[in-house]
Amino acid sequence: MPKVTMTVNGMAVSGEVEGRTLLSDFLRDDLGLTGTHVGCDTSQCGACVVHLDGAPVKACSVFALDAEGAKVTTIEGMANPDGSLGVIQKAFQDHHGLQCGFCTPGMVMSAAALLKENRKPTEAEIRAYLDGNICRCTGYHNIVKAVLAASGQDVSRIAAE
Amino acid sequence: MYAFEFARPRTIAEAVKALKRDEALALGGGQTLIPTLKNRLASPSVLVSLTGIAEMKGVCRTDDGMVAVGGGTPHAVVAREARKLYPALAALAGGIGDPAVRSRGTIGGSLANNDPAACYPAAVLASGATIVTNRRKIPADKFFRGMFSTALAEGEIIIEVRFPVPRKASYQKFRQPASRFALTGVFVARFDDGVRVAVTGASEGGVYRWKEAEKALTAAFRPSAVEGLKVSPKGMIGDLHGTPEYRANLVRVLTARAVAAA
Ligand SMILES: Cc1cc2nc3c(=O)[nH]c(=O)nc-3n(C[C@H](O)[C@H](O)[C@H](O)COP(=O)(O)OP(=O)(O)OC[C@H]3O[C@@H](n4cnc5c(N)ncnc54)[C@H](O)[C@@H]3O)c2cc1C
Ligand code: FES
Ligand code: FES
Numbered sequence: 001m002p003k004v005t006m007t008v009n010g011m012a013v014s015g016e017v018e019g020r021t022l023l024s025d026f027l028r029d030d031l032g033l034t035g036t037h038v039g040c041d042t043s044q045c046g047a048c049v050v051h052l053d054g055a056p057v058k059a060c061s062v063f064a065l066d067a068e069g070a071k072v073t074t075i076e077g078m079a080n081p082d083g084s085l086g087v088i089q090k091a092f093q094d095h096h097g098l099q100c101g102f103c104t105p106g107m108v109m110s111a112a113a114l115l116k117e118n119r120k121p122t123e124a125e126i127r128a129y130l131d132g133n134i135c136r137c138t139g140y141h142n143i144v145k146a147v148l149a150a151s152g153q154d155v156s157r158i159a160a161e
Numbered sequence: 162m163y164a165f166e167f168a169r170p171r172t173i174a175e176a177v178k179a180l181k182r183d184e185a186l187a188l189g190g191g192q193t194l195i196p197t198l199k200n201r202l203a204s205p206s207v208l209v210s211l212t213g214i215a216e217m218k219g220v221c222r223t224d225d226g227m228v229a230v231g232g233g234t235p236h237a238v239v240a241r242e243a244r245k246l247y248p249a250l251a252a253l254a255g256g257i258g259d260p261a262v263r264s265r266g267t268i269g270g271s272l273a274n275n276d277p278a279a280c281y282p283a284a285v286l287a288s289g290a291t292i293v294t295n296r297r298k299i300p301a302d303k304f305f306r307g308m309f310s311t312a313l314a315e316g317e318i319i320i321e322v323r324f325p326v327p328r329k330a331s332y333q334k335f336r337q338p339a340s341r342f343a344l345t346g347v348f349v350a351r352f353d354d355g356v357r358v359a360v361t362g363a364s365e366g367g368v369y370r371w372k373e374a375e376k377a378l379t380a381a382f383r384p385s386a387v388e389g390l391k392v393s394p395k396g397m398i399g400d401l402h403g404t405p406e407y408r409a410n411l412v413r414v415l416t417a418r419a420v421a422a423a
Contacts, residue, residue, distance in 0.1 A: 002167065019167030019208060020198070042196055046261060055237065055264035061195045062265065065167045066188075066210050113260060131341070132259025 006070050008033070009077030017064045024048045024059035026067075027074060035075035035105050039134070046133035049106040049113075050074045056113035058132075075105035078112065088112055088150040095155070097146035099137035107133050111147045120151055123158070162198045166207040173216060173320055177295050179209045180316040187211055187318055189270025190235060192262050211269070217320055222246055228326055232269030232293075232319035239268065249330035249423070250288075253280050253348070256334055258341045269319035275367060277308045277398065278342035282368035284332060285322060287348035287359035293321040308367045327352050329382075329423040333415040335362075337402050344403055345411040347371075349419035355379045358416055363408040365396050374416050384417035 005014040008031060015030045024041075027033045027050070039047035041060050048059040051073040078086045085093060088108050098104045107130065114121055114129040121129065126147045127140070135143060141158070149155045170176040180187060186205035188194055190212070197203050211217060217233035220242035228247045230239055240255030240263065257263055257271075257280050271281040272292060285292070285301045292299045294317045304312050313319070327350035334346040343362035350357045356378040358371045377386040392412045397405035 019165045020162040022195075041199065043192060043262070046259070049261050052264070055235075056261045057264045058261045061191055063167060063188075063191065063195070063208075063210070065169060066191070066212050068169060068213075110260065129260055132261050 002065060004064050004068055006067050006072055008072045009074060015064075019063070019065060021064045022060055023050070023052075023057075023062040023064050023067050023072070026064035027059060027072070033074050033076050037102055037105055039102060039106075044134065045103070046106040046110060047103050049109040049133065051109060051113060054116070056110055073109075075108055078108055088115070088147070091146040091150035092143070095142050095146040095149055097138065097143045103133060103135040103137075107135065107143055111150065114147070115151055120153060121147070123148065163201060163204040165198075165205050167210065168207055169210045169213045171213055171215075173214060173295060173318070176209055176211060176214060176318060177316070179207065180318065182207050185209055185316065187273075187316075189233065189267040189273070190265035191270075192258070192266040193270065193274050193276070211267075211318065217269070220246065223323065226326065228324045230268050230322045230324070232321055233267050234269075236263035236266050236268070236271075247324060247326050247330075249327075249332055249348070249350075250284050250324060253284050253332040253334075256280065256332075256336075262341070268322055272304070272319055272322070273311060273313055275305055275309055275311050276342065277364070277367045278337070278340070278344070278346075278362040279368075280332065280334060280343055280346055280361065283343075283346050283348035283359040283361040284324070285359075286368050286370060287330070287350040287357045288324045288327065289350075289352075289357060290322050290324045292319055293323060294319055302370075305368050308365065310367070325352070327357075331419040331422040333419040333422065335411050335415060337362075345408050345415060347412060347415040347419050349378070349416060349423055351378070351382055351423060356382060358419075360412050360416075363397050363412050365398055371412065371416065378420060382420060382423075384421045387413055387416050387420070 001016040037047040039045035043061040050059045168179045184206035188210045217231045236254040236257045243251040329351040332348045334343045337344040345362040358374045361368045392409040394405035394409040397408045399405040
């Protein structure tokens with residue numbers, strides 16, 4: 001089987017994979033990084049979003065071998081070095097941006113990609129950017145609030161719902 | 162998915178060679194092809210990924226004033242790099258799918274696939290762009306051959322798309338929020354020598370030029386110029402998202418909006 005080598009959350013990793021092995025499967029099954037969730041496996045839900053060379057991608061729709069030599073960041077790479085929650089994660093906790101938590105890894109990774117591009121997004125920009133991330137629990141409101149808060153903006157105007 | 166071998170060439174020449182193998186298939190961003198493979202609707206022996214080919218990526222202005230987009234350029238890169246060179250094209254690319262789809266999906270993959278509801282075919286046809294492959298140059302008017310069908314031969318890859326830049330242009334997409342594709346979309350491009358109008362998402366024949374509107378808008382470039390025109394629902398797509406009549410109406414409404422926004 002072909003070998004694949006990449007950097008995941010700052011660590012060099014490699015493994016033997018098939019041509020058809022998805023990046024999501026490689027992360028979860030080979031590396032044990034099960035924080036990347038697979039909700040639909042059809043590129044619709046966004047639960048599997050990770051960063052590939054800095055860009056958000058659906059890990060269920062990328063082949064592991066296509067990530068050869070790439071830098072990958074998963075939800076496991078979002079915590080602070082001391083293991084405490086990162087800014088975006090903390091904001092999701094503080095603002096109740098999750099219920100079952102299934103969509104959360106993808107939401108956090110998409111939010112991180114947005115905030116890298118746009119440090120102070122408006123509510124509308126956040127909603128537009130999270131378009132590919134589906135949540136069946138929260139109704140999105142608190143997710144948007146969490147992302148606004150993570151960008152250091154005032155969220156008192158947005159009523160809790 | 163059926164099993165296949167995976168090749169990741171670094172140059173166009175290597176890719177073309179790899180695609181000569183029996184049952185070889187090109188892989189762009191995989192946003193359409195990977196779901197297709199998962200459904201076992203394709204069974205290549207070897208998948209030739211184009212994502213590692215640097216010479217197929219990026220946006221630039223050519224010496225003759227065109228905007229050239231590498232066939233392997235993801236939508237997000239076009240949205241960024243074409244912003245000044247061809248704003249309407251950049252806006253279209255930035256409105257495709259969602260951010261993660263835009264990181265991976267490529268212009269070459271979108272055109273080769275020719276989904277009847279895809280956005281890029283409208284820009285390519287309305288701009289009168291040229292599709293450059295490893296073998297030849299294909300004018301937009303000869304490229305699209307109906308739903309999911311193009312002039313590409315087996316193993317032929319899109320290495321570049323060259324867009325003449327209109328004086329004014331706009332793409333208006335009526336979004337189908339579940340699929341994120343266009344329920345109907347219209348691209349209007351105004352050149353010095355005339356106006357071109359391309360419609361996607363509406364016809365069962367795939368993307369097409371609305372010639373009547375082109376004539377009316379060439380005579381008078383204002384939204385009211387298309388108000389009196391009739392669009393027949395015959396041959397329009399009808400599904401649970403919209404009837405043929407609904408789409409026919411959208412064609413006119415979106416064309417007028419595109420003219421107003423251009
Ligand atoms: C959730 C979602 C939403 C989307 N929304 C939209 C939308 O709003 N508008 C829109 O237009 N599209 C949309 N798409 C489609 C997407 O933008 C891609 O353009 C499309 O999937 C094909 O591009 P790709 O690079 O992913 O090609 P692939 O999926 O890799 O390939 C598609 C086909 O093209 C061939 N191919 C790939 N590259 C080349 C090349 N350079 N030369 C010749 N043949 C090639 C492949 O062999 C294959 O047959 C959406 C997709 C998803 C998953
Ligand atoms: S699991 Fe990848 S998009 Fe749903
Ligand atoms: S919190 Fe349950 S899917 Fe979003």
